[in-house]
Amino acid sequence: MIRIVVALTAFAVFVCALIVFRPFGGDDTQVADRLGTPVEVTPEVANVAEDIATEATRAATPDITSVVDAALAATTPLITDPDTGLIDAPRRVDVARPNTDDTHLNDMTNNVLAELGFAGVEPVTTNSQVLRESTSEILAGIEAATGQRSVLQERDTLEAIVVAALRSGTSDEDIDTMVNEAAAAGTVAVPEILVTSDGRVDTHVLLDNIIVQAQIAAGGPAPAIPDVSPDEVDGMEVRIVQQATDTVQARFYTVQRGDSLGAISIKFFGSIEHFEAIFEANRGLLSSPDRIRVGQRLVIPQLDEA
Template sequence: MIRTTVALFVFALFICGLIIFRPFAEDDVVVQDPLGVPIEDTADVTRAATPDISSLAQAAVSAAAPLTIEPATGLVEAPRRIDVLRPNTDDTRLSDMTNNVLAELGFAGVKPVTTNSQAQRQSTSEILAGIEAATGQQSILEERDTLEAIVIAALRAGETDEDIDTIINDAAAAGNVAVPQILVTSDGRVDTHVLLNNIVSQAQIAAGGTAPTIPDATPENTQGMEVRVVQRATDAVQARFYTVQSGDSLGAIAITFFGSSAYYDVIFEANKGLLSSPDRIRVGQRLVIPRIDA
């Protein structure tokens, strides 16, 4: 009985020794993922095939949307949405600014109007004058270029559309000029195509021409557009939707569907639950495009 007990005890010690020392054998490596879960060794694992944390960090630096790496586990979190830098805006209406450009260029019958930004600047100037009269403290209202003045100078100089685009976007990127909200694109640029299109359209109307017609936008000729049948309580209607593309502005979308950037507010009002302001459109947003007769 005693011999049997001793033999069992020695056998148990032998098994424990195998369990303890076997994981340290050089030819038997247990590969684990960052959470410590064993991975089946179905292929040779090399240092080159397994990127370390430093290589992931380097990739994160070079990526457009930085990656976040959890130090404890080495796991890479999904990138968060990063808003693009956008130019300064004001509440000047594009139609008013265009009217003043045409008036300055000498179009017959076009008279200058006071834009919202001009009215606000005049109000600020009057307030500062009142403070100076009451306290004797002089305040100087900083002079700055306006988009209107830049466009007039560029057109008088005979600049090309490409040069005008560069001049305006450089000024906007430097923060030297504010632009109407409907000209801000989904990637944070100024949509000079819409700006120049509006000038040409208003010039044609001022010369006795007709207003632009409503385009026949369909999913076949308009990328990002879709039409769906929506069932209402009493009938079914065709609803139009548009997915914002890179480089779109609200003014450009209005031209695509209504022929004129002046209809931007129709789109904005229909999508107020999604858009906080006309300059906040982003690539991938799905906008409702109402019909004018609705």
């Protein structure tokens, strides 16, 4: 009796598998992945899946979703972006990101200009320098109390790399390579607003901010706020929201590949000065300024709202 029940169960599962893979007897079959997203399965894939299902039925009750995944993997190659080396996948995949600290980019830029000898620019103490000095004091206290000496290791800084590169006339492309190699190796930490959606350091924003601050130090004007529209900015969206007493124009922006929060601030406000306004308006979506991802839909506040 038990053998009969097992045989009938196996036969029923096999029939269900055939129905799933060939519901209408057509050339193509449509199934769904674990997230419910429809996936077109060609006859070649369906045949592979059917063979796998048949073999699985002989051994035990098959997991149909696993069969589909295995069939797709057997015939669908992964697509890799030649520029970044990242795999383009339908599901969101987090990427490795460089080490960050809470140094303000403007403070670092100020020190770069001071080191390069810009008139009227005095060095300032950055947050990372404060932290390092605090650590040195703690180690000195431990040494005084125990007699054990600990030496705080010297490490490269983004500021030092940029100063050396600018003094030697290094090109923007080479600076980008140097900075990103150092960040990938974990030898430097970078301001959070320079981390892009694909895990790189946005050296364009870094160098642009140096130029802007140099112009201001030389007596030039601050950058004007650009008048942008969805026709000019990919990913921008404008909606008119009706409130109790008036209508309000709401702006949104969908994060593109290569964006950083600093770059988005420049795009809408002309400089990095207002990146905090964007971050605060999207606190529910962003845990920190370096955690932006491709496809996120950010609110872009008006400055009078910030």
